[in-house]
Amino acid sequence: MALTVLSVVLAVVLYGSLLWTGRQGLRDPSDRMLRAVFLCLLCAGLSFPFGVPAGARLMDGLAGDGAAKLAQNLCLLGTVHFLGCFFIHAASNPATATARVRRQTVPLVATAAVITLAMALTPEVERSHTYATADMREPGVAVFYLMAGAYLTYALTIALVWTVRYARLAGRPLVAGLRMLTAALAGMVLASVVREAATLVRLLGGEVPHPVIVGAKLALDLAIPLFVTGVVWPGLVTRWASIRVWWHHGRVYRELAPLWTELHAAFPEDALERTRSDRWWDGLTPRSVHRRYYRRVIECRDGLVRISPHLALMADTKVPLEPEVAAIHLRTALRAYAAGEEAPSQAVPVALPDGDGGLEDDVRQLTRMSEALAASRA
Structure with missing residues (x-):
């Protein structure tokens, strides 16, 4: 057996x-x-x-x-x-x-x-x-x-x-x-x-x-x-690493949904161009998952840059906003923007990375803000 x-x-x-x-x-x-x-x-x-x-x-x-x-x-x-x-x-x-x-x-x-x-x-x-x-x-x-x-x-x-x-x-x-x-x-x-x-x-x-x-x-x-x-081991290790990255990107994509939804509703024109496919399985391919992940990260960061002057007014601060602080004031800032209220034209740092970790560090800050936003809604 x-x-x-x-x-x-x-x-x-x-x-x-x-x-x-x-x-x-x-x-x-x-x-x-x-x-x-x-x-x-x-x-x-x-x-x-x-x-x-x-x-x-x-x-x-x-x-x-x-x-x-x-x-x-x-x-x-x-x-x-x-x-x-x-x-x-x-x-x-x-x-x-x-x-x-x-x-x-x-x-x-x-x-x-x-x-x-x-x-x-x-x-x-x-x-x-x-x-x-x-x-x-x-x-x-x-x-x-x-x-x-x-x-x-x-x-x-x-x-x-x-x-x-x-x-x-x-x-x-x-x-x-x-x-x-x-x-x-x-x-x-x-x-x-x-x-x-x-x-x-x-x-x-x-x-x-x-x-x-x-x-x-x-x-x-x-x-x-x-x-x-032994012959297939290097390929298996490579595939396993790719699967882990694919899984991580898919998870982060879902975790950023609360933040992205609010910003996309306010700035739909900032959405990056997307090519839709009639084949349902294309959305599950590694390339598609990675593409949607990067697109969502970029759209979230672009939206925060645009709303940051209103966020600074709502939080009454000129120092970089921590993700949790920005999440508390985001919906108020978005309503003020939609109402056409005046705000400084200069952008304010929001949810900046703590270290020199590059994109992953930036994504962690955006994820923190998205989680705080979802918690505040609940």
């Missing part, structure tokens, strides 16, 4: 990250590192269904026994290949990176061709096996596992070396993802070496203790989710 839940969570994270990197890649097709990450996740995403019993049965039913196993291994080869491509592009200039990627493609294509041929030459009765039950004395089976394992060990070792080097230079949140990748790749390399040695022993007619095979499989089962998490 726990494994099933983990598989579902892993699938959600994997395919969600795949959609996100695909969208980012469409925005910037020239970003080779992003393209490598997308292809790495794509291969991992394609391999996932073939490792699920229902998906494997469906694939084998359509293309014959062993098709799911072959497809899964081909996708895994692509996954580690494109992970290596990411680090090559990250650490090399474009011309050098392109040449290195081409050289790394040769063993990938050769391995894919050999294991495909090995599976085709394997008798059908021997294709529907697991690693633990496979007859390694069958030439096609032995070649399949030896070649796939050799390439995985080679590619994973290269990726591990690059990951360790890159992790020393990376900053947060990338370094956390690279550390996860380092641990996952180390586990995968260890499991691959053990499985290669076990394959050779079984090919030569020897017996491999069952705990060794189980241990290698367990290492892979633990490393794969950690690997996917």
